Amino acid sequence: MRALVAAVMIALAPAGAALAQDKAELIGDASRGEEAFRQCRGCHQVGPGAENRVGPHLNGIFGRRAGSIEGFDYSDGMDRAHADGMVWTIERLDAYLENPRALVSGTRMSFRGIKDAQERHDVMAYLRRYSASPRDIPESQPTAFRSEVDLPPEILAIVGDREYGEYLASECLTCHKRDGADDGIPSIVNWVEEDFVIAMHAYKRQIRPHPVMQMMAGRLSDEEIAALATYFATID
């Protein structure tokens, strides 16, 4: 994950430039990906009305459990991956696209793989358009995606202005409950500050997919993110 994201960040944005204008295409370029996806179209559909063909449709692939499309006849290898609880994360898809058999032995996907990393990322950026599923937000385990953005130490070192954080937090509390309840919307209280900061920058750079959070984080400065992290880490 770290390697992938870092590579992509370097490819498309100056290192450490946590700018709001960094686009969703950060994992790659979706329009180039649409072109590249042609080699997949013989077997896979994606987008409105997509159906299973030789291969399963790819709507909602990110965060989806492998081998989970009802009514599709998967290989034993993919069934096993399903039983193992494999989920299509960016890094897994990347590995699968590079060499399907390396990830799922015995897969029926007879595809030589895409060797060019940029091209794989472009295809994933295209697939993600049909896949911005809130389910792949790992708020419930704040540290799980720790390395999703590599923040320069000076951003992590910012000391949050708690009072400012309290005001900014009032906007979060329209949806996220102060008491930490998490029905439908994840809890954001009492996180480790650094995890909070990393998560918000990942939304801001549109690496994490949730549209509301991308919008909210997209307009927060580094100082504002730090202020929020401090506030939410210290409410009782």
Next chain:
Amino acid sequence: MTLNRRTFLGTGVAAAATLSAPMVRAQGRPRVVVIGGGAGGATAARYIAKDSEGAIDVTLIEPSRTYFTCFFSNLYLGGFRTLESLAHTYAKLATDYGINVVHDWATGVDRDAKTVALAGGGSVPYDKLVISPGIDFVDGSVPGWDISAQGVMPHAYKAGTQTALLKAQIEAMPQGGVFVMVAPPNPYRCPPGPYERISMVAHYLKANNPTAKIIVADPKEQYSKQALFEEGWQKHYPGMVERLGPDFGGGNVSVDPGAMTVDIDGEVVKADAVNVIPAQKAGHICEVAGLTDGNWAPVDGHSMVSRLDPEIYILGDASAQGDMPKSGFSANSQAKVAAMAVRGALTGSRVFPAKFSNTCWSLIATDDGVKVGAAYEPTEEKIASVSSFVSQTGEDAAMRKATYEESLGWYSGITSDMFG
């Protein structure tokens, strides 16, 4: 300064004890009066009381003892919520936040004397006044309909009794009967609201009265989340919903509540249930107080202060602020900006730059939720949209379900944020 909960409660209760409606006296503390205990007013009262930690004396004037949220009232029509689940009281605002909750109507504002007159007699003085009275209807906007007809052709655009009545009428429709909605012109509260309602009525009818028809007479060319709703109606309720836009006379409508007919551009439709959502304007008290320009009350988006009176802040649906839709989410967001500005003015607390946001979720069918939202910042001229998003057509079922579940979380979040 941080007061612990106990000290805070103590001052709150003491404060409440010194206050008695209708004449309010407070010793030395600055006084804030809030008119209207809805999405804007309840939030503002709560934040001012909470964050000033007893330093500001807050009075909330609201006639109803129970607030029924308009948000999720369409889900009640569809059978996804009970009416009770939409009901909220003001008890915690009084007990936990020390707010003096006065159940009465504000009938006038003396802006020179800085007092608010109450229907029950007497008046309440203020240093700063916050008004969030929601909407009232524009007289004559649907010929044949006025408030006396709302018992026959409900608007259900203020929730509670009206919503229950509309539901009862839908349930009483004969098999194969006709439901007509007269949709409102812009601007009105909750842009996707009428269309979420159509979805929920269709959901109910599909299960209970599958040959029934729904007709929407609509004066607008376009409406919020249109592609999403149309895709959903096609998918879940094929052939049931017919929308007549202005090209088909949807803007030329009159009703006859006695005959239960709707005249759409000369075509008279006999209906079994009619939902008339008239054109809207700021809650009447804004006009009485001389704070309106046209139908709405103009404000400066940096603080939500009235452009016509620097001591008065106007929130929510009633305000003319710019790009934000008239929604509960918006009113709640605006309330926090105003609360901060009011505290800053009265106690010298820090004031930060205003930020606003909105997200409106709508339910189209079981587990088929969609959303639209934007972030906003004030300019000299208005509150301006700075970024936005909307659900896409063709999203998969899991995403739609997660979106619906998110809306349940939001409902729980915002109602706690309003009422404690």
